Every structure is written in structure tokens, then in C-alpha cells.
Amino acid sequence: xIREALFVSAILFSIGVLGVLTRRNALILFMCVELMLNAxxxxxxxxxxxxxxxxxxxxxxxxxxxAAEAAVGLAIxxxxxxxxxxxxxxxxxxxxx
Amino acid sequence: MMGTYxxxxxxxxxxxxxxxxxxxxxxxxxxxxxxxxxxxxxxxAALYVMLGAHFLGAAQVLVYAGAIMVVFVxxxxxxxxxxxxxxxxxxxxxxVAASAIAGALAAELLYVVRAQPFPVDGLRPVDADALAPIAxxxxxxxxxxxxxxxxxxxxxxxxxxxxxxxxxxxxxxxx
Numbered sequence: 001x002i003r004e005a006l007f008v009s010a011i012l013f014s015i016g017v018l019g020v021l022t023r024r025n026a027l028i029l030f031m032c033v034e035l036m037l038n039a040x041x042x043x044x045x046x047x048x049x050x051x052x053x054x055x056x057x058x059x060x061x062x063x064x065x066x067a068a069e070a071a072v073g074l075a076i077x078x079x080x081x082x083x084x085x086x087x088x089x090x091x092x093x094x095x096x097x
Numbered sequence: 098m099m100g101t102y103x104x105x106x107x108x109x110x111x112x113x114x115x116x117x118x119x120x121x122x123x124x125x126x127x128x129x130x131x132x133x134x135x136x137x138x139x140x141x142a143a144l145y146v147m148l149g150a151h152f153l154g155a156a157q158v159l160v161y162a163g164a165i166m167v168v169f170v171x172x173x174x175x176x177x178x179x180x181x182x183x184x185x186x187x188x189x190x191x192x193v194a195a196s197a198i199a200g201a202l203a204a205e206l207l208y209v210v211r212a213q214p215f216p217v218d219g220l221r222p223v224d225a226d227a228l229a230p231i232a233x234x235x236x237x238x239x240x241x242x243x244x245x246x247x248x249x250x251x252x253x254x255x256x257x258x259x260x261x262x263x264x265x266x267x268x269x270x271x272x
Binding site: 001003004006008011012013014015016017019022024028030032034035038042045046048050054057059067068070071072077078082086090 | 153165176183186187192220233239252256263
């Protein structure tokens with residue numbers, strides 16, 4: 001059961017990585033990051049069956065950090081959108097050399 | 098150890114999560130992607146409950162599917178993206194390279210998990226009281242981390258307001 005849960009977690013994490021690498025839409029990129037955090041949460045929960053409740057407490061912390069990250073990240077997206085009128089990361093190239 | 102009923106539902110929710118995640122990654126419309134992500138969150142909440150973390154299942158639905166996704170959908174609504182805005186330039190080469198990297202990562206992770214010996218029996222029993230063990234650990238061993246987390250949330254709230262505010266933010270003078 002734990003092994004299967006870790007398999008699912010690994011696959012979900014890889015899908016998140018795939019999304020981060022392929023997508024150029026800032027909003028969907030953030031969603032992929034959330035997906036990766038969730039995949040890690042799943043492995044924490046699965047391993048908490050082996051190693052005690054500490055894993056579940058850590059998932060709570062990850063959830064809080066994810067909420068904070070989403071709030072600040074999306075505020076940045078809004079702010080960037082006001083400036084460039086786009087959320088396409090391919091067209092936001094101020095720092096490109 | 099576990100019955101067929103359990104196994105069937107475990108794989109049902111696992112496959113639902115994976116399919117919904119694939120759908121989310123490939124959708125062009127941010128709202129569609131957000132809804133597929135909600136689907137993933139619900140499937141994961143079910144998996145948490147099946148793994149014995151009842152409280153986290155509830156928290157997953159409330160915090161992720163309830164709060165974070167609402168923030169995403171709100172931002173999509175605020176930005177009011179048109180058909181041209183969600184169009185992305187895609188190159189086949191980049192997609193192939195990204196798939197190769199993600200596939201290699203998945204293969205590595207699956208190999209590592211496969212090589213690890215996990216006990217089939219001898220798992221910790223699921224506590225009938227879903228909340229007390231978590232609360233005990235959270236408010237004794239992890240109290241400092243808990244307080245720091247509340248500070249982090251405060252900073253995030255202030256930061257989000259400052260960043261998203263219209264007006265005299267640096268670089269916003271032109272608009």
C-alpha cells in the first residue's frame with residue numbers, strides 16, 4: 001500500500017515537472033507547482049504510516065506554505081500582467097541577455 | 098492485509114488523480130486546468146483518507162480545493178484572458194526534450210521506490226481519534242514551526258496586497 005502510494009506520488013510529481021517544463025502560461029505553471037507539492041504531500045502521508053504522525057504534521061506545514069506561495073505568486077502574476085498585458089512567460093523577457 | 102474493495106478503490110482514485118493531472122497539464126484554458134486540478138485534489142483527499150490521514154483529507158478539500166483553487170479562479174477572472182492570450186507557442190523539440198526529462202525523472206523515482214523494501218505488515222494502526230495525535234505533535238514538538246508558519250501567512254497576506262495594489266508601486270507609475 002505504501003509502495004503503491006509512493007508510485008502514484010512519483011508519477012504525479014513527474015507530471016508536474018512535465019507541466020513546468022512545457023507550459024508557458026504563468027497561471028498553469030503555478031498549478032503545476034501546486035501539483036508537485038501535492039505529490040510530495042501524498043508521499044509524506046504514505047510514509048507517516050511507517051514512521052509516525054510527524055509526516056502528517058509536515059503536510060500541514062506544506063499546505064500553509066503552498067497557500068502563501070500561491071497568494072504571493074498570483075499577486076506577482078497580476079502585477080506582471082498589468083505591466084506587459086500578457087501571462088505568457090515566453091514574452092516576458094526583461095532579464096534575457 | 099487489505100481487502101479487494103480497498104485495493105480497487107485505491108487504484109480507482111490513483112488513476113483518477115493521474116488522468117486528471119495529465120488533463121490539467123495539457124489544457125490550454127486556465128479555467129479548465131484549474132477544474133482538472135480540483136479533480137486531482139479531491140482524488141488525493143480520498144487517498145489520504147484511505148491511508149489513514151482523515152484530518153488531512155478534510156484539510157485537503159478545505160484548503161486546496163476550497164481556498165487555493167478559488168484564488169486561482171479569481172485571478173483568472175481578474176486577468177480576463179482572451180482567446181489569443183491563452184495561445185502558447187509550442188515547439189515540438191522542446192516538448193520532446195521536456196517529456197524525456199520528466200520521463201527519466203519518473204523512471205528514476207519509480208526505480209528507487211521499487212528497490213526499497215517496505216514492510217507489508219507492521220504498519221502503524223490508524224488512530225481512531227483523527228485529530229489528537231496531530232494536535233499533540235503540532236503544539237508541542239513543532240510549536241516554534243507552527244508560530245513561524247503563522248508569521249509566514251501574515252507576511253504573505255501583506256506581500257500579496259502590496260504586490261497586487263494598483264498605484265504607487267515601483268515600476269507601476271506608467272499605468
